[in-house]
Amino acid sequence: MRLDAPAIVDALAAEYVLGTLPARTRRRLTNLMRFNRGLADAVHAWEERLLPLAEGVAPVAPPSRVWAQIRERIGGAAASAQPRSIWESLGLWRGLAIVGLATALALAVVVLSPPVERPEQPLVVVLTGQDAKPALVASADRGGRTLLVTAVAPVEVAVDRTLELWALPAVGSPRSLGLIAPSGVARIALPERVDSALAGIPALAVSLEPRGGSPTGLPTGPVLFSGQIQRLY
C-alpha cells in the first residue's frame, strides 16, 4: 500500500471512514494507523466530517440485558453502576422545563428501570429528537381512553405550524392520533381503550405539519420526535 502521497492517504482515509473498503484493506489500514501519524490524522479529520451523518439514524433503545452484560464484564460494584437519579442527569438539560411532577416521575420510571412493563402499569412513551434527548412524554392508563402528551423540553414551533402525533404501525401507513397544542400539552381522546388502540403499534412519532394538521392524512413534514412503545406482555 503506497502511503507516500498525502492525496492517496487522504482518499484511503475517506473510504475507510465511509466504509467502502474490503476486509483486507481495512485491516491493513487499521494496523498502519498506529504508526502512521499522517494516516491517523486524516482518518480523524474524515470522522469529523462524515460521522455527523449518523445523526440521521433514529435512536433505538437497546435491550436492558446489554447493560447488564457490560456491568458484569467491567466487574466491581454492580449496584452502584445504576444511574443515581434522573435529577443528576438533568444538569445536561439545563433550562429543561419539567411539566409537572407526574411527567418527571413517568420519565424516571422509563429512564431508571429496565423497560419491563406489566399490563397494569401505565403506558409511557418517551419521544426523543435526533439527539436522543427526551422532548415529549406520552402516557396513558392502558384501560383508559385518553393519551396525555406533555413536553419535557421547550419545543419551538412557528405560528403557521403544528405538531401532530402519529401511531406508527409495524405494517401500513402512520395513523394520526391528534394535534399537540403550542403549549406542548395534549389530551388525545382515543376511539377505544388505549391497549386496543395501540395494539400492533411499536412506536409513536411527532411530525411538523401545517397549522391545523396534515392536509393529506399522512405526515407531510419532518418527523421531529419518535419513541418506541415498550411491550413485554
Place this chain on the structure above:
Amino acid sequence: MAQGPRAREELKQVLASGSPNAMPEAASKQLEKSARLMELLARTALADQRAFAELYRLTAPHLYAVALRILRESAAAEEVLQESFVSVWNHAGTYVSAKSQPLTWLTSIVRNRCLDQLRRRELDTVTLDDEERDMSIANEEPSPLEMLLSGSDARAVRNCVELLDSNQKQAVALAFYRGLTHSQLSRHFRQPLGTVKSWVRRALERLKSCLDTAGVAR
C-alpha cells in the same frame, strides 16, 4: 455530533464577540451536552461506574441504532454495543488524546467494530441477497437516503450532501449507513466497479471541499 466543529465555530464567534449571549441557544445546548459527555468520559477514565452508567444511558440508544443499521441483526448489534462499551470503560483515558468530539469518538468505535464484523461475515456470504438489493427502496423504515438527508444537527454536512448528484448521494448513503463496499455498490447499481468507485471518490472530494469551505473540518 455535528456540534463538534460547528459548536467550536460558534464558540469562536462568541469569544470574538465577547458576549456569551450571542451564542444561539441550540449551539449552547449542544456544547453543554458535549461538555457533559466529555466530563462523563473523564470520570469513566477514573473508573467511576456511575459516570459510565450515565454515559451509556445517554449515548447507547443512538449508538445501538447506528449498529443495527449496519449489521441488520439485533444480536450482532447488541454484541458490538457491549464490546464497544467495555472497550470505552477500559480505554476512556485515551479519549483525552483523541481529537474528536465525544459522540464522534464513541460513534467511530461502534462503527469500526460494525464494519469489521460485517466484512468478516461477508467472507462467508459473498453475494447480496434480494432484500439487500432493494434496500434503498423504502419499506416501513427510512431509507439510507432519507437518513442521509435528515439529521437536523448535521446541517453543514447535510447541506453539502445536497450538492451531490443522485448516484453519488445513493452510493454515499448505502456505504455509510449499510457499510456496502465498492463491489457491493457495483452489484447494487448494476454498474461497473470503476464507475461506482469514481462516484464515491468524486462524492467524497466534493464533500470535503464543500465542508472545508464552510469551515467545518480542519
